[in-house]
Amino acid sequence: MSSSKHVSRRQFLSTVASSAAAGVLARPSLSFASNSPLPGFFDVGTAAALAWQDQGVINTASSPYAKLHSVPVRAVTIEQGFWSKRRKTNIERSIPTMREELEQHGRMDNFRRLVGKSSEPQKGPYFSDSDIYKWIDGVGWALQSSVQPELRRTTDSMIREVVAIQEPSGYLNTYYQNDRVSLRMSQHDQEVGHEMYCLGHMLQGAIAYYRATGDSTLMDAGARMVDNFVIPNYGPEPNQKPIISGHPEIEMALIELYRTTGKRQHVDLAGYILHGDDRWKIEPERIVYMFCGTPFTSRTKLEGHAVRAMYACCGATDYYLETGDPEYWKTLNTLWEDLVKRQMYVTGGVGARAQWEAFGDAYELPNAQAYGESCAAIGNMMWNWRMLAASGEAKFTDVIERALYNGINSGMSLDGTRYCYRNPLAFDPAAFQGFRGSPNIRNPWYDVTCCPPNIERTFSSLPGYFYSTSKDGLYVHLYDNSSLDWHLEDGTAIKVQQKTNYPWDGSIALTLTPARAAEFTVYVRIPAWANGASVAVNGKPESAVKAGEYLPLRRTWKPADRVSLNFPMEAVPVAANPRVAEDRGRVAVRRGPMIYCMEELDQERGVALADVSVNFSEHSREFRNEYKADLLDGIVVLHHRGGAYELASASEALYATVNPAPRKTRPVDLTFVPYYVWANRQPSAMQVWVPYMTT
């Protein structure tokens, strides 16, 4: 476990500057292709790109259909507060221990084997290379927030080992080199073998690393595979063989490569893959499951493998951002409506079914049986980030926040070393059967270890999600103690300081310091849940504050102008549409962006979760807040006087002929904790959706 030294932002930026390629400005700035450290990479005229260190999580700076443009991760410093704890754990514990796990499970030996440096057989599933790339992805974003010389050296060395196996053809994939060359890119292997998926993650990891370090070694290798191996041999032309991405991922990666290196053909290739190629017949079930192989614009609902579907939607939104194809935008909005009306858990998780790790039917959202793969919630956040870039609409940010604080945040233990693959909304440790018989919902390792490094890269890149710029100003998406040091699109430097105890508290003080007094708009996000929010600028209340929208504050901003936000933070019940079968007669408890849950170990002794109810009779619907600094790294706990059945359900028959009547209950104190902290103590039953009584 390496321990990172915390350095000031100033120190950090000067270190970045000294370690970066020559000729690059140390200070973030608008710099165009001509300033690029990679001569020849940019095709000015089709895409103009920012210098590497100015590119955000997605680089929409030159995307013609992006209303919002990313701010680089390094432009935002997250300070002592809610996310700093998670991110400190991520860099100090999660990333290092995951590297050890990857080594122990032979993920790097897979590369070494091919150059004679290891005699171990290929380990892990055929997509194991992607584990390494996703980990590098996490490292890349992390290196924008703190200097980690040892981590940098280790990763550089890993990258050298990866690129060492690249064939002269450009091909690079440990599973399909050597003895499996003959299987490479067959229809069957394209459908199941994840070759394009691994390439996509190589590109994404490489781009993250490049944007942090200016080192394009891995990106060059990825681009070589695209340009020398894929494009000459695969594509829509008669002399090319068809491509099926199999597990979507390559689409968004290709477009991000275009956004980094400027070659338009990468967008075209992504478009071709998103459209599908009908020269190969694909089974209808596979088209559903893979969420590819048929024109993306023919989709009408979310279905099939949830991560595949979310990644396909990411790629399709990226494609829209570059092309403005209205059919894509229409389809994306149809699918998004399906997401928020019929397919998303209250935690922002998606993918109801363990079978095929898939979306279920409309409103099929079981709790204990929820799959809610961490990767799928992350895919949901990534997709909504792109929809937000395209539209500037707060409804997409609401989904990002919902997923981030709940269905994603739950995926990593508080100590940063154990991960949920599934994120159910109810849990019975007696019934649970985990991977390979593990009794634990959180495990340090999965042989399919897609989720852990995915969470790591999400936490690493998080600062990049706090702000965007637009033609006319600045968007504030997320709230936490933090500082922005960036500039508006007209070049005016701007700093923004956030002071808050969000999400535990609803008041946020923003201090805006433009380099000079200037007229522009600050769009502050009012979450959809924040009915009754108030906003004041320099102490003067704003009218027309609407939940679920960005409040545009247009004025001449002067240094040290203040924006105060106040969001109501009482705990409230959330009801689901009655079509959600398991949630009838139940509520989830939400406080701010946080969905709460009950863990049995917090309840009165002998009270089973199956037997409790929230009480919504006239005088009993209160939830009392209590901040507990020493519990689960510091959380607001909720207390409520509810009820418990006098007769325990476990002792009763499965079916009984009865005249329905409210069951007899006795009053009990119920305790709720935020969903994301569940399963960090001894195994215990958990539920998000709690029955309620009204009499």
Place this chain on the structure above:
Amino acid sequence: MSSSKHVSRRQFLSTVASSAAAGVLARPSLSFASNSPLPGFFDVGTAAALAWQDQGVINTASSPYAKLHSVPVRAVTIEQGFWSKRRKTNIERSIPTMREELEQHGRMDNFRRLVGKSSEPQKGPYFSDSDIYKWIDGVGWALQSSVQPELRRTTDSMIREVVAIQEPSGYLNTYYQNDRVSLRMSQHDQEVGHEMYCLGHMLQGAIAYYRATGDSTLMDAGARMVDNFVIPNYGPEPNQKPIISGHPEIEMALIELYRTTGKRQHVDLAGYILHGDDRWKIEPERIVYMFCGTPFTSRTKLEGHAVRAMYACCGATDYYLETGDPEYWKTLNTLWEDLVKRQMYVTGGVGARAQWEAFGDAYELPNAQAYGESCAAIGNMMWNWRMLAASGEAKFTDVIERALYNGINSGMSLDGTRYCYRNPLAFDPAAFQGFRGSPNIRNPWYDVTCCPPNIERTFSSLPGYFYSTSKDGLYVHLYDNSSLDWHLEDGTAIKVQQKTNYPWDGSIALTLTPARAAEFTVYVRIPAWANGASVAVNGKPESAVKAGEYLPLRRTWKPADRVSLNFPMEAVPVAANPRVAEDRGRVAVRRGPMIYCMEELDQERGVALADVSVNFSEHSREFRNEYKADLLDGIVVLHHRGGAYELASASEALYATVNPAPRKTRPVDLTFVPYYVWANRQPSAMQVWVPYMTT
């Protein structure tokens, strides 16, 4: 579609007699091994068996731990009434059309190929031979109820084609002959290849056919495979290789073979398989899934593949019936408690999960996502039939009746040509994705066509489930217009006539006619649901009538004595244990043994099932009966004045922050039909569990 000629019972028996092997009594009688048409088959001293035509569905006549003994199928004639329609359809439509399907899908060509009579490749999955055997099973029982010369000839011919491929070693399985000999009985193929499963179904089908016809051709072939191929090579001895049944089935088949031919080693072999052989290491997940491979007596709950689990329980109960091993009885009762307390649908279906066709966690009983495979409900009935034989306890018959009228009966369309593989308890045709993209829940064919012939054999053998004999008298298990012509265990001939309109009506008139006045006990079953039932003998009311028990009526019975039963038949709500997540706040409606459901097409125009509620306020809880002779082959429909949401749920958000309050409803007429008739008209939404309101 052959049309069967209905013949009188007298005509039928004389036909049986003339077509049977010489020396066999035409009239059912207690006849022992010495009367067998198969000299040498019986090993007197280890098992005494009845003559073939006197053996019931399971032949427990000589089972030392059986309290109840089967009555042969031919001893009971089901007359015009509820089951006669289904059984007429079964013999006239289902069995013939299924034979055509089997031919069309190459199931017989698989046999012909091996003797050079077909050049078609092997068709269907590796267990396809079992489809043929299960169909023969259905034919066998059917031939006890009506004379079907053409069907008999066809089946004889099929049997000749089957036995023609038997190798000199005794081996017989189309999938593992010819080019797949080397795979035969490897550990992998024992686990997944269903070789023992196919042998088990061959034996069961053969035994059914033998018990109907006296023709032992197929049974001899099966016994040869057991005696010449299996026993010399496989078993517990050091010179034998281990056996894993993979898909339990062989266990009960071997014991039934013993009950037919008297070789004790078949019981021992079943016991060895039920115990498992630790010489081969089996993955723990496989032990769960396969429900074999570890000592049966180490099981503590139902889990894994539901049909495998049910068949294993059948075999284990058969083993108990022959050996009296108390550990088996203990385990069987533990598993049965798990069944009825935590794992069984209100329809008697089992197996909640589509993934692995498996039992879920305790109380995991989703409705729309219910798997409830028809075969699993049948396995449930078969297991409970064996538990009943061992104990004489009515709680087992309650499960039989529940499964039979609901979760099994739903599996075949009213026209007898389309089958449910899954039997969900809620359905949305817009969401449903059936096998190979079929939009239909009922299909004439499945490539895994286990369920259709399983339903056929169940309906064919149904008369055999109506009665049992015991040392001291006669048990009456099921009710329908019917007549019994059999004898008590002391040899006294007895006829029982049932006159009833059951299950539409609760009154049943039994007329008992012993050959002479004799003292014995008639045990009439009072269903568990029949609280308030009354019983009278020759008009004189009985006291101490208890629901869920057999009422013992001990007296000297004289010809034409009358027993009148009266069961309450009002429709009543059934509530599930609150631990069943989807059933909270809902009720199922039961009337007699029938579980009802709502189909959307029966409701007021524009009313979605998702929006309706049953009304249980003081004056509204009535269900009005209406017998509709022309609807769905004649059913009692239930009418109820319930409510529908004023605001349709489909138009509402997925989540809303609300103070829970009863939703506004308007009164609507709700219509219920028996669950078994669902999906026999145009596709329509369906639900068994209906929300209720109490205010």
